[in-house]
Amino acid sequence: MPLYISQDRVKSYISRRLPTATLLLWFFVFGCTGPAFRVDGKLDPLAGSVSILPESAAALLDSLQEAHAKAIASLENQIVAKRDSLSSGGKVLEADLEKIRGKARSAREAYFRAFEGIRRFRSFGGNAIFSNEDRVIGTKKLLQEIADRFYKGKAFSLETETELRAFIRSRLVLREKKLMRARSSLNRIQRSKGGNTEKLEQLEKDYALARRGLVAETNGKIVSSLENLVMIRTRLDSVGNFTFSQLPSGRYYLYAPYPLPKGWLVPIHLDRHRRQELGPVNASNLLVIDVS
Incomplete structure (x- = not known):
């Protein structure tokens, strides 16, 4: 049963x-x-x-x-307070630093957004040739790396190489230059800060790590x-x-x-x-x- x-x-x-x-x-x-x-x-x-x-x-x-x-907002408030306590350059220099830091961040965002377009290029196997890890590679090196139509184990056509070169030169090179200039300005102002420069730089590293x-x-x-x-x-x-x-x-x-x-x-x-x-x-x- x-x-x-x-x-x-x-x-x-x-x-x-x-x-x-x-x-x-x-x-x-x-x-x-x-x-x-x-x-x-x-x-x-x-x-x-x-x-x-x-x-x-x-x-x-x-x-x-x-x-x-x-x-993130709470972390930023904490960092601003610590930054103010360490800075000996006065409010004007601190404001300049914050302004340049904002420009560097905006330039980085603009470059990353432009780089998203490169993910549409595909290898013979149908896989994306580039990934987000390649955003930190300079455009000059990228152009060199794709010269033989082979990148990190992925082969692609001559037509794809031509389109890639045009994309990198028209969409990425100018934005990369703006990013490099912004970072250079940021580094220059940070070096000009007296007294606690090393502590301030370490603070920024800790801030980035915490983020x-x-x-x-x-x-x-x-x-x-x-x-x-x-x-x-x-x-x-x-x-x-x-x-x-x-x-x-x-x-x-x-x-x-x-x-x-x-x-x-x-x-x-x-x-x-x-x-x-x-x-x-x-x-x-x-x-x-x-x-x-």
């Missing part, structure tokens, strides 16, 4: 043993009695997979990013928190198509963290069958970025 276990006992066991995301998935599979819908879409196949997250995902991401902004630590901590929380919210995930096919079937009506988010720090967290209202493309238009920065 087959053993019978009541549905109440199953639900009780699941609620004690399984995390929230698994409970939501269990509800999708076994507990949905209302109308069910399908979501189709397409994105870059290199993303590998796409997930469904609950409506609370955006609020969670906002709260983590807001907490990070507050932590990077906060960024790493926040991004770790973002990735793990969003991953914990995953209700259901599906793999992409060879061209990037995906399908979710039998989803109950409601408001959700399509989530694909690729290529970090960017990705997709796109709202979708399921009251009928939907098709949602995930492309450059609706991609956004999921992680916080250190631009100090």
